[in-house]
Structure formats: structure tokens, C-alpha cells
Amino acid sequence: MNYQSKIPSCVFGGEGCIARIKDIIEKENAKKAIIFTDQGVCAAGLLEILTDLLEHAKTLYQVFDALASEPSYQDVENTMKEVKDYSGDLIIAIGGGSVMDAAKLCSVLKDADYAVTDLLHHPALAKKQIPTVMIPTTCGTGAEATCNAIVAIPEEQSKQGIVNENMIPDYVILDPQMIRRLPKSIVAATGVDALAHAVECYTSRKATPFSDTYALASAKLIFQNIRKAYQNPEHMEAKNSLLLGAFYGGVAIAGSGTTAVHALSYPLGGKYHIAHGVSNAILFAHVMEFNRDACETRLAALCDGVYPELSKQASSEKARYIIEQIADIVKVTEIPTDLGEFGVRPKDLDFLAEAGSRQQRLLVNNRKELSLEDIRAIYQKVLK
Structure with a gap:
């Protein structure tokens, strides 16, 4: 029996480790970040912790925070239309599984010649375009470690996983302060x-x-x-x-x-x-x-x-x-x-x-x- 395991190449853990985002920015020579999050994360003040660090590092960023919970593939398509005109060299997801899945999809869809509908039928098409950082704000999805992205298929009234190893995150930040006030x-x-x-x-x-x-x-x-x-x-x-x-x-x-x-x-x-x-x-x-x-x-x-x-x-x-x-x-x-x-x-x-x-x-x-x-x-x- 032969087997393999692919995991994120760099994982930070422990209280306050979100500050290591500065090391990631320096290593990737990132000038502009694309941030995926949601309204709940913003309301909890967690996004501000991240953006303060980015501003201190003089890194530009654009926030996309209108992501749907349990998104459909159409939601992902709409998000990609918003992201299309913004150039970035690092994707940061701060949120739960839906946020991280959307960010992983963006990392293989940004400026690519295929769309999310193509990946539903041919996931092998996916190629990473931009490195990713995952900062989970819940204690359960594990999306920060996987090469999977789950999307709803409304016409089938079900969901489907898009699986491709190119979606494995490059960096993960496991900071307990992100879940301190979790309901x-x-x-x-x-x-x-x-x-x-x-x-x-x-x-x-x-x-x-x-x-x-x-x-x-x-x-x-x-x-x-x-x-x-x-x-x-x-x-x-x-x-x-x-x-x-x-x-x-x-x-x-x-x-x-x-x-x-x-x-x-x-x-x-x-x-x-x-x-x-x-x-x-x-x-x-x-x-x-x-x-x-x-x-x-x-x-x-x-x-x-x-x-x-x-x-x-x-x-x-x-x-x-x-x-x-x-x-x-x-x-x-x-x-x-x-x-x-x-x-x-x-x-x-x-x-x-x-x-x-x-x-x-x-x-x-x-x-x-x-x-x-x-x-x-x-x-x-x-x-x-």
C-alpha cells in the first residue's frame, strides 16, 4: 500500500500568532492583499486585528466581506466578478469554512482561463494563481488544512466538493484569540x-x-x-x-x-x-x-x-x-x-x-x- 499526505507548508499556532502575518508578507514580498471574511467576523472586531497588522506593515488590502454562508457556486462566481478588477499577490481568509473555501477557490480562479462551473465537472483544471493564508475563526471546519472547497448546487438542492491539491493553503494561523468570543x-x-x-x-x-x-x-x-x-x-x-x-x-x-x-x-x-x-x-x-x-x-x-x-x-x-x-x-x-x-x-x-x-x-x-x-x-x- 502506497499513501501520501499533503498539508499546508507553514502553520503557526498559539496566542497572538496572528502577528506572524508580517513574516508571511515579508517572505512572499506581498504588496497587496485580498481579504475574504464575513460580517460576523467584522462585527466581532477580529478583522481589525488583521488590518491593523497589515497597515503597520504598509501592505495595501481590499476586503470582500459579503460572502454568503454555505455559498453556492453562483455566489462564488459573483465574488470572482468583484475580485476580478483588483490585483493582489496574497489571499488572506479570516473566517469559518465558507470564507476559507471561497478564498481557496479564488486562489485557483483569479486570472485563470476557467470558471468555477468548469471545476465542478473537471476539478483537475485548478492551478494555484496566488498564495493563501487561512485564519480560522471557528473551531471545527478544518478547511484551513484541506484541498477541498464545498459549494451548494441550487438546481440539484445539494452540495458538491471541488477537490484539487492546488487548493491546499500555503500558510495557516491558529490563534486562539480568534475564537475567544465564539458563540x-x-x-x-x-x-x-x-x-x-x-x-x-x-x-x-x-x-x-x-x-x-x-x-x-x-x-x-x-x-x-x-x-x-x-x-x-x-x-x-x-x-x-x-x-x-x-x-x-x-x-x-x-x-x-x-x-x-x-x-x-x-x-x-x-x-x-x-x-x-x-x-x-x-x-x-x-x-x-x-x-x-x-x-x-x-x-x-x-x-x-x-x-x-x-x-x-x-x-x-x-x-x-x-x-x-x-x-x-x-x-x-x-x-x-x-x-x-x-x-x-x-x-x-x-x-x-x-x-x-x-x-x-x-x-x-x-x-x-x-x-x-x-x-x-x-x-x-x-x-x-
Whole structure:
């Protein structure tokens, strides 16, 4: 078995490390920066921390802050029209997964002779045009470490991932101050999303020794800290552990890939606009329970790494324990688990099953094959 792992070439971590943006500017000899962010980041005062540093470094910048949450490919097209007339030699994303995905797409679309619609069908076309810096302001998407960008496809009422190694960020800044005032609901949704990355990658058909190392490290950090970070917003050690765990989970994705949890979440975001982390949380324990007999050994090994005190228990018990912990985390973090709360009705199950079954890029990673009826049954479990 041959395997590889591609990760960002330079990662900064620790309180105040956003100041290292000056080192990046100097190394890249950057004169003009294109900044991607959103209104929430601006309102929280986080963008100002970055722009003050850029002004001190006498680096010009243009801010694009009207990015849609969970953007469609048309949203990306519209953003590229805005960016088209602005020249820049460094792209900086400060925000959550949607912001970072848009920035990664911009890094391969700026001044290129192809468009985002071309990449939907032929992602191999993508070539990096401008170096990127990712500054995550949530503790969960892992987008700062991956070569993926997720966009909604409104006409299909679903989402699709554009995957190309040229979108792997060049620099990552993991500064805990960026998540100090993160709302509890965002800690919950993004933290569970990151945990899904870890568990799915560890149980993926494409898992490798490289991805296992990062997935296990991610799982340990998140399982042990997400409740503390949610219940005590001032617990910065726990929040910093989530930030690091999310990054490790992103590296694991680049090495192996997520599975059926993410595959089945895409139609929920595409049609019902359920936040990505929430849709994953709703499905997470149910999908892993479906997978349990095919993933028992892997789940037991994950349990050994996270909860070594249970190492003498039978594999079946350890696998069951991990799934119970996932369900408990979703409950403790108060994430809604009934699709009915989001407007999903029993008549929608056929659409969901069909749309979920089309996510073959991820379903092929799942260790247990899902039939159309299996997928429908999973959605049925979360429609009360």
C-alpha cells in the first residue's frame, strides 16, 4: 500500500500568532492583499486585528466581506466578478469554512482561463494563481488544512466538493484569540463537525497510517474538550484544543476523506439550508451505528486511543461506547436532532435518499455499502 499526505507548508499556532502575518508578507514580498471574511467576523472586531497588522506593515488590502454562508457556486462566481478588477499577490481568509473555501477557490480562479462551473465537472483544471493564508475563526471546519472547497448546487438542492491539491493553503494561523468570543452554538456545531472529520477519516476505506495519526490526535483533543469548551466559554485551554483538533481533522481529510455522515448531510444543507455542522451532528451517531459492524475494529482502536482506561473491554463494547459518546456530545451541546424542526417532512424522504445516494465521492469511502433503502432509513431515524 502506497499513501501520501499533503498539508499546508507553514502553520503557526498559539496566542497572538496572528502577528506572524508580517513574516508571511515579508517572505512572499506581498504588496497587496485580498481579504475574504464575513460580517460576523467584522462585527466581532477580529478583522481589525488583521488590518491593523497589515497597515503597520504598509501592505495595501481590499476586503470582500459579503460572502454568503454555505455559498453556492453562483455566489462564488459573483465574488470572482468583484475580485476580478483588483490585483493582489496574497489571499488572506479570516473566517469559518465558507470564507476559507471561497478564498481557496479564488486562489485557483483569479486570472485563470476557467470558471468555477468548469471545476465542478473537471476539478483537475485548478492551478494555484496566488498564495493563501487561512485564519480560522471557528473551531471545527478544518478547511484551513484541506484541498477541498464545498459549494451548494441550487438546481440539484445539494452540495458538491471541488477537490484539487492546488487548493491546499500555503500558510495557516491558529490563534486562539480568534475564537475567544465564539458563540456557544458555533462552538457546538463546528466542534461536532470536526469530531465527525476525525471519526469518519479513521474509519474510512482510504485511511492510511498518515491520516490515522492525525485523525486519532484530532479525536482525542475533541472528545476530551468539546463539553468543557461548550459549558465554560472562558475555558481557553479547551477552546485551543478544539482549534488544534479541527486542524488535525482537516489534515486527516486530505489524507483519507470523510464518509457517509458528510455524504448524507449535503442534501440537508443544499435544500433545507441546515448549517453544515448541525446536519452532520444530526446524522453522526446514526450513521456510525449503521456502520458499527463493519467498523468495529477501527472504532475499538479509536476508543483505545481516546479512552485508554477502557482498553481491556471487548471490541464490541468499545465501539458501542464511542458511538454513545458521540450521541452524548450532541445532546450536551444542545444541537437539535429532529429534521422536522428544519421543515423536513416525511414526503421529503424519497428526495433525500436519492440525493444522498448521489454523493459517491464520499460514499465510496464508507466501509459499509449503503442501499437506497439504508439511506432512507437513516433519514427516517432523525425525522421525528
